[in-house]
Amino acid sequence: MEIVFTDQNFDQEVMKSDKPTLVDFWAPWCGPCQMMGPIVAELAGELGEKAKIGKLNVDENPVTAQTFTVMSIPTIMIFKGGKMVQKLVGVQSKEALREALEKI
Amino acid sequence: MLNAKMDKVYDLIIIGAGPAGLAASVYASRYKLEHLIFGAEAGGQMNEIYDIENWPGDTRISGHDLIARFVSHVENYGVKIKKESVGSVRKNDEGLFVVETSRETYLSRTLILSMGAKARKMNIPGEKEFTGCGVSYCATCDAGFFRDKIVAVVGGGNSAAVVALELVDFAAKVYLVSVEEKLTAEPAWLEKIAASPKIEVIKDTHVLEIKGEGKVEKIVLDKVHEDRTYLSVDGVFIEVGTEPGVELAQKIGVVIDAQNYIYVKEDMSTNVPGCFAAGDITTGSNKFRQVLTAAAEGSIAANGAYKQVKLNQPLTKTI
Numbered sequence: 001m002e003i004v005f006t007d008q009n010f011d012q013e014v015m016k017s018d019k020p021t022l023v024d025f026w027a028p029w030c031g032p033c034q035m036m037g038p039i040v041a042e043l044a045g046e047l048g049e050k051a052k053i054g055k056l057n058v059d060e061n062p063v064t065a066q067t068f069t070v071m072s073i074p075t076i077m078i079f080k081g082g083k084m085v086q087k088l089v090g091v092q093s094k095e096a097l098r099e100a101l102e103k104i
Numbered sequence: 105m106l107n108a109k110m111d112k113v114y115d116l117i118i119i120g121a122g123p124a125g126l127a128a129s130v131y132a133s134r135y136k137l138e139h140l141i142f143g144a145e146a147g148g149q150m151n152e153i154y155d156i157e158n159w160p161g162d163t164r165i166s167g168h169d170l171i172a173r174f175v176s177h178v179e180n181y182g183v184k185i186k187k188e189s190v191g192s193v194r195k196n197d198e199g200l201f202v203v204e205t206s207r208e209t210y211l212s213r214t215l216i217l218s219m220g221a222k223a224r225k226m227n228i229p230g231e232k233e234f235t236g237c238g239v240s241y242c243a244t245c246d247a248g249f250f251r252d253k254i255v256a257v258v259g260g261g262n263s264a265a266v267v268a269l270e271l272v273d274f275a276a277k278v279y280l281v282s283v284e285e286k287l288t289a290e291p292a293w294l295e296k297i298a299a300s301p302k303i304e305v306i307k308d309t310h311v312l313e314i315k316g317e318g319k320v321e322k323i324v325l326d327k328v329h330e331d332r333t334y335l336s337v338d339g340v341f342i343e344v345g346t347e348p349g350v351e352l353a354q355k356i357g358v359v360i361d362a363q364n365y366i367y368v369k370e371d372m373s374t375n376v377p378g379c380f381a382a383g384d385i386t387t388g389s390n391k392f393r394q395v396l397t398a399a400a401e402g403s404i405a406a407n408g409a410y411k412q413v414k415l416n417q418p419l420t421k422t423i
Contacts, residue, residue, distance in 0.1 A: 029244070030246075031151030031168040031242075032242060035151065039187075069237055070236075070249075072236040072242070072245065087236065095206060
């Protein structure tokens with residue numbers, strides 16, 4: 001299931017997560033983010049418990065966006081063991097995201 | 105790959121769901137062509153256009169809103185855009201097009217290629233390194249990160265002009281750096297640029313490199329500007345034109361020109377019988393590459409497919 005990450009829960013849900021975690025940095029004003037959203041949601045449904053997948057609204061959660069120098073959206077980051085291990089800028093296909101998760 | 109879907113033969117398959125593909129689908133629906141339309145990103149480049157002021161009927165509309173109306177029109181005829189990405193296209197022994205996606209294989213009598221184009225890269229040092237860290241190809245997405253910052257827009261055409269004007273609402277200063285001695289954007293945009301105190305136009309200048317520590321800090325120029333050969337900026341928006349996505353087209357032997365655009369005749373047909381092309385991917389419409397010309401080409405291509413499929417078949421009942 002897709003999770004909504006925030007400045008408040010990021011440390012607990014992402015940095016301290018015991019499984020690979022994919023974060024979709026997005027904002028409502030961004031056209032390509034509207035395309036990315038359903039792809040991420042679909043992937044979350046398909047992967048089930050294998051990985052944690054969710055989105056973070058950069059407008060409402062500027063602290064996390066700034067911490068990871070997000071200056072372009074959509075940006076996808078994959079975290080593992082409390083570290084950012086993969087960063088993908090721009091719209092990604094579901095296959096590309098799945099592959100990126102399998103690689104790490 | 106053989107599966108149940110292989111038994112079914114569609115009249116038309118449209119690959120690409122930008123304005124060309126979506127307009128083709130509307131026309132195909134009205135021609136009662138049984139068709140599919142594939143597009144991982146409905147709207148394509150249109151999703152990134154902040155402001156369209158030359159779509160007749162709408163004084164001002166965002167690309168995202170206009171494409172939503174296209175999609176709704178397509179869906180009104182019961183057609184759903186398939187988000188599967190198309191991996192390959194070929195012709196089988198019976199002259200049918202075989203379209204393989206990540207999930208299925210489909211057969212069709214005719215094909216419209218409308219995969220559009222993508223932002224052209226400059227291929228200069230620092231561009232790739234700082235993509236997502238100050239280098240952007242989508243102002244609609246990223247303008248908000250540059251509130252009260254200094255940014256540069258590279259390019260001199262309509263897209264660059266629109267992006268510069270969009271950034272004015274956010275940034276403290278916007279440099280518009282063009283290699284041309286005269287900007288090629290429409291006079292209506294140029295007037296707005298001239299009237300904006302925040303925009304400084306630097307003409308006849310190439311950007312050679314993007315530099316910074318972790319994020320963009322400066323761009324290096326090939327000319328001196330105010331005693332320096334660089335500009336201190338927090339962001340660079342690259343708007344130097346587009347490149348067509350023709351990899352699929354080449355797989356079925358469609359002829360392309362030196363810049364990779366698909367050669368089309370007046371009816372949007374290509375050299376491959378039954379295969380049409382429309383929109384930014386073609387040599388059509390004097391390569392004007394507008395939403396309007398893409399949609400027009402899509403409608404002509406659908407008309408071509410209709411003539412090929414329906415008019416070549418005997419009518420099943422007399423009208």
